[in-house]
Amino acid sequence: MGKNLFNKVWDLHKVASLSETRDQLFIGLHLVHEVTSPQAFQALRERGLPVKYPQRTVSTVDHIVPTQNQLIRPYRDDLAEQMLQAIEQNTSDFGLRFYGLDSDSQGIVHIIGPENGFTQPGITIACGDSHTSTHGAFGALAFGIGTSQVRDVLATQTLAFERLQVKKIDVAGSCPDGIFAKDIILRIIADLGVMGGLGYAYEFAGPVIHGLSMEERMTVCNMSIEGGARAGYVNPDQTTFDYLEGRPFSPKGEKFTEAVAHWQAMASDPDADYDDVYQLDATSMSPMVTWGITPGQGIGVDQNMPRLSEVDETEVEITQKAYEHMGFDEGQKIEGQKIDVAFIGSCTNGRISDFRAAAEVVKGRKVASHVKALAVPGSRKVKLQAEEEGLDRIFTEAGFEWREAGCSMCLAMNPDKLVGRQLSASSSNRNFIGRQGSSTGRTMLMSPAMVAAAAVEGAVADVRNLI
Amino acid sequence: MSNNPAAITAVQGTAIPLPGNDVDTDRIIPARYLRSVTFEGLGAEVFKDERFNDEGSPKSHPFNEEKYAGAAILIVGRNFGCGSSREHAPQAIMRFGIKAIIGESFGEIFAGNCTSIGIPACTADEQTIDELQKLVQNNPQLNFDLDLEAQTLSSEEKSVAVDISPAAKTALLAGTWNTLDELLQNEAVIEEVHQRLPSFV
Structure with a gap:
């Protein structure tokens, strides 16, 4: 083995x-x-x-x-x-x-x-x-x-x-238009639960994962912890090596060739042993949105929020608490829920490809008048790159604020915060009570393109209708 | 038994129940209270948003109830401490006066952080936790004795078995939960590993 x-x-x-x-x-x-x-x-x-x-x-x-x-x-x-x-x-x-x-x-x-x-x-x-x-x-x-x-x-x-066990998460099929890395990881967490990864590292594998760019893979691995897994990884492949070549601290010249050989040897063997395996087919997925107070409380944008009678017995208490905090009714549609704030950024979704995807939705449209919308690049390099591509103007012309690099409203340790019971469409990673800086504030997690769709519609919207 | 003065073999005292599952680290200590270069004063901020409204008036919460004042053992539900790696979470709980936590399960980084600061984080099944929480609610003055070697939580009323990860148990009993001295020891091997792995010069 x-x-x-x-x-x-x-x-x-x-x-x-x-x-x-x-x-x-x-x-x-x-x-x-x-x-x-x-x-x-x-x-x-x-x-x-x-x-x-x-x-x-x-x-x-x-x-x-x-x-x-x-x-x-x-x-x-x-x-x-x-x-x-x-x-x-x-x-x-x-x-x-x-x-x-x-x-x-x-x-x-x-x-x-x-x-x-x-x-x-x-x-x-x-x-x-x-x-x-x-x-x-x-x-x-x-x-x-x-x-x-x-x-x-x-x-x-x-x-x-302590050494962790390894659970392989095999994502088969193909990724439909409007489905992003964020949707894949939110779906995995919804399926396996917020404790699904306790004691494990997740190995994300399969054709859909290896078809993702490095930035998209980072989004998936980023939220391993929201699924309870202390670590998550993807085996290195040509996409990885292509990304690394020429970076300031990557090995150079002959050393890079040697490094690639070493990196290839570190990948899981084809007959490697796993402590558990989970399989998911992405083909029929919808864009995901969280409606509750844990990252596992996510549904497809075209689905209704669960009824208490439908959830597992062990989930009743947290489901009740979620409805109490969010102010939604069981069985309600998530699509059309009016938002107050739209936030694009964070270590989950603050990279250049995230702003490109969101800009594609925002371009030529206007942020709804009642929505405060923030686009916060994850680094100065991301900010500069976006500005070179003119993305900042697409955001500001639509009514977004284009900000400087930082964690911003993901965890609100800085001036960027929700106020009162504001409902936020957020590309960040946690919808915990109080996470975005107001003890009564409410967060719905989704992909940057979905946040952009919510910003222009003023309410949770299916991005597939806007691209 | 270890002679190390840092060894933690038992925790005695009254208990405080905190019902509910998936209590995350942002609820234990919201990020805006992490704006400090020390851990001092965190005990007053524990569960801040749940204990006080925006005007600072106390809300109904076990940590505000006089009858649980001075408790040493916190009894929690499932997936307690999920979320962020902030050590501020167990630090805030410890600085409130808690010396051990018994729960159905814990967020993994949180449990590790508890061990790192000498707080045993032990588990028991859902029914046991439920019974313990009710027992304490009805008799908040009841004294408990957590025996780590025997893995039992005992009181006049009840004695239950608890579980703890073998690594945490070993470290607490041996007094090596502060890992720094242990890790400083293998210097030659560390240097050897450092030499053979890529570095960033």
Whole structure:
């Protein structure tokens, strides 16, 4: 029996066994941002420890930065200013690579890693952020970690970790027009539930997955965590190698050829063993929309919200809570629900292809007068590229605000927030209560093209009627 | 039994029930309360949006109820702590005074973060959790004893078996839940692995 990528990469990075079930795992790349790192740097200072391998750390600012007037300091929010100063000081004191506000490479940590070529197949990656799973798109093992573990990686470049099982998610068929990577992952989470991935890494496979671009694969892997899986990955293939060639930190020349051979060898063997397999056919899929308060509460845009009598017994309590918060009625149609806010951006869907797809819907149309619409590029490079292509003008002419790079309204640690009970159509990853900055605010997750459709229609709409 | 002073073998005290499933980390500690360079003061912010309305007046919530004040053991439902990797979530719970959590299941990163800061996160089946929550609601002064070695949660009224991941159990009992010292030890092997893997110069 062959080996899957997860176990190959794990074995390559294993330093020692710490107990029967726990290994010491070397971390090839550590990504650091301002929110989950200050306490870790403080712990190193208290112990008088340096960062073990500074060249393996990449840091930036994304969560707290405003997306307007980003360069005007000090920030009006004292707490945000304090956090920003802390990461500037910490990365300077410990000699780390830092893409701060003065860098053209600043942006959401899960967007700048890949676009600069740091994220590579067959490596281990850790970051104090659960959406680190994004990097699995390249065939890396990428884990979200807590601050104590950020301290461990800074000081030792290793983690104490338990090996995960691997569930292969095989997506067959073909992807119809109007169906995007976001729809595929929302459907997988709806099918397998928000606990479907507990104890597993998801290996996304099959013709539909391998037909996706790297950016689309990142969207799928990004939301592994919403399905309960701590990591998700796609085996590297020619699409992966083509994406990586020529990136600033990708291997060059002969080294690139050698790297490709190594990357190919890290992919799961054709006869690899899996702990579980799930099969999905994408052919008959509809665009997905979440109606509730967990990412698993998603349905096709042409479907009705579930009745309490239809849901599994174990889901009754959370379904009731969802209806209570969202103010919808069971059995109601999702299409036509009037929205207040449209948000395109985040580590899930803040890449150039996301803005191209949304711009195609928005072009020549106007945002509904009652809707506040934000388009927030995930990185400065994405922003620049979009502006070169004239996408910013398509958005602003339609009535969108075109902002600067950051996490923005995905988690509202910055000035971008829902107000009161506003209902938001969002390309982000979490519809949790309070997630977008208002304790009574409401979030519906969908693809960027679906957000664009909702923005121009002023209500949840089927994007297939607009393209 | 370990002689390590950091070893955590038992947790004693009263309990606090928090019914409901899929309580995510944004509900435990909303992101806007993470705007700090320390974990200090987080205990006051735990479940902030659920405990207080926008004007700051308290709402009905177990963490606001006098009868549960001083509780050491939190009893929760299924998939507790799902969502973000923010260690602020277990830090906020710990700084409120909780020393152990018993639930039907946990978000995986959350459970790992609990272990990292010395909080046992133990599981029990749905019926046991339901019975424990009712027991505590009816008798909030009841004292419990969580014995990690034996994997039992006992009180005068009831004793139940609980589960915990073997790695977490080993680390808590041995006092190695703060992993830093253990990880600092294998320096030569770490250097060897570093040398043979690609790096970013």
